[in-house]
Amino acid sequence: MIDGTGKTDPSLRIRIVFGDDAMLGPGKADLLERIRDTGSISAAGRSMAMSYKRAWLLVEEMNAAFQAPLVESARGGAKGGGAYLTETGEAVLSHYRKLETIVAQAGAAQIEGLLSLRSDVSSRK
Amino acid sequence: MIDGTGKTDPSLRIRIVFGDDAMLGPGKADLLERIRDTGSISAAGRSMAMSYKRAWLLVEEMNAAFQAPLVESARGGAKGGGAYLTETGEAVLSHYRKLETIVAQAGAAQIEGLLSLRSDVSSRK
DNA sequence: AAAGGATATGTTCAGTCAAACATATCGCAA
DNA sequence: TTGCGATATGTTTGACTGAACATATCCTTT
Numbered sequence: 001m002i003d004g005t006g007k008t009d010p011s012l013r014i015r016i017v018f019g020d021d022a023m024l025g026p027g028k029a030d031l032l033e034r035i036r037d038t039g040s041i042s043a044a045g046r047s048m049a050m051s052y053k054r055a056w057l058l059v060e061e062m063n064a065a066f067q068a069p070l071v072e073s074a075r076g077g078a079k080g081g082g083a084y085l086t087e088t089g090e091a092v093l094s095h096y097r098k099l100e101t102i103v104a105q106a107g108a109a110q111i112e113g114l115l116s117l118r119s120d121v122s123s124r125k
Numbered sequence: 126m127i128d129g130t131g132k133t134d135p136s137l138r139i140r141i142v143f144g145d146d147a148m149l150g151p152g153k154a155d156l157l158e159r160i161r162d163t164g165s166i167s168a169a170g171r172s173m174a175m176s177y178k179r180a181w182l183l184v185e186e187m188n189a190a191f192q193a194p195l196v197e198s199a200r201g202g203a204k205g206g207g208a209y210l211t212e213t214g215e216a217v218l219s220h221y222r223k224l225e226t227i228v229a230q231a232g233a234a235q236i237e238g239l240l241s242l243r244s245d246v247s248s249r250k
Numbered sequence: 251a252a253a254g255g256a257t258a259t260g261t262t263c264a265g266t267c268a269a270a271c272a273t274a275t276c277g278c279a280a
Numbered sequence: 281t282t283g284c285g286a287t288a289t290g291t292t293t294g295a296c297t298g299a300a301c302a303t304a305t306c307c308t309t310t
Contacts, residue, residue: 013140014228016236018243042286051269056288067244073287076277080285088242095242099235103139106231110224111141117213117220118143119192167256176299181258198257201307205255 012104012111016096022065028058029096035059035071036085036093044083059083066092137229137236141221147190153183154221160184160196161210161218169208184208191217 015025034044045055063069070089075081085093104111140150159169170180188194195214200206210218229236 011142013142014232015138015140016239017136017138018240024239040286052287053270053289054268060288065244066242068242074277075275075287077286078278080278081276081287083287092239092242095235095238099232099239102235103228103232107139107224107228110220110227113220114141114149114217114224115143117191117193117217119190165256177257178259178300179298185258199307200257200305202256203308205308206257206306208257 011115012107014100014103016099018065022061024062024065024092024096028062029093031055031058032062032070032085032089032093035083036090039082039084041071041073041083062092136240137232139225139228141224143190147186149187149190149217149221153187154218156180156183157187157195157210157214157218160208161215164207164209166196166198166208187217 013026015023017023030048031044031050034047035041038044038047041055041059042052044050045052059071059073063071066088068088069086070092071083072086073081073083138151140148142148155173156169156175159172160166163169163172166180166184167177170177184196184198188196191213193213194211195217196208197211198206198208
């Protein structure tokens with residue numbers, strides 16, 4: 001647990017792999033969500049202990065992976081600039097979150113079956 | 126795509142994360158399956174372009190992550206040695222594969238929703 | 251007893267990837 | 281017109297990872 005968010009990492013992580021190297025996983029989804037909440041790429045990055053450079057890079061990747069950019073940003077202005085999710089960005093985030101919940105529910109039995117075979121039972125939440 | 130198996134990489138990859146650093150994903154599941162099929166860690170590794178060292182390391186991790194080892198092995202003998210899946214190993218592999226299919230089906234709609242927003246439509250299968 | 255094939259491990263080396271550091275630009279507000 | 285805060289990128293450094301290389305051990309077969 002590196003980040004100070006106290007967020008309990010889900011036992012099941014899903015990643016959608018597109019064609020060649022583009023993919024969408026928990027990291028980018030979280031970043032997307034935080035950009036929506038903070039209105040800033042750098043603030044979003046800070047909130048998850050991620051450098052602006054890296055956050056911006058991930059945004060660039062995501063924007064390139066879809067037909068329309070997920071995040072649009074502006075420089076300068078009153079507060080220096082900012083960023084927000086486009087319609088496409090909102091849709092992608094929404095789909096991913098819904099996929100997470102659906103998948104977690106549908107796979108609950110198998111996951112439980114795997115966890116019951118695990119060691120270190122004391123650390124189970 | 127590095128391996129010569131011609132296996133189509135699934136668009137949805139799932140990974141179960143246990144407590145601290147132990148986790149189970151597509152790589153270890155494949156390795157497990159190939160060990161079961163070949164009866165050998167080294168043969169399994171070779172079949173997926175993985176060094177014996179690495180394959181053995183992954184096996185060790187898996188064995189440590191569960192209450193009972195998933196793979197048992199023997200040195201020497203007629204064919205030099207070999208390895209096979211234990212009951213626990215079979216169970217883990219079975220659970221993981223079933224989880225994959227269940228999850229793929231349950232999430233189909235959301236995945237389709239995401240893919241429809243993707244660029245590079247020509248590469249869709 | 252010598253060979254062979256696979257398990258079992260240690261060590262070294264190179265490539266990759268993220269962190270860190272460094273600027274540059276933008277546009278409003280004071 | 282100067283400052284601020286955020287976007288936008290380039291460069292360098294360091295850590296981690298896997299590849300490659302090197303042995304050692306085991307036990308059946310010949």
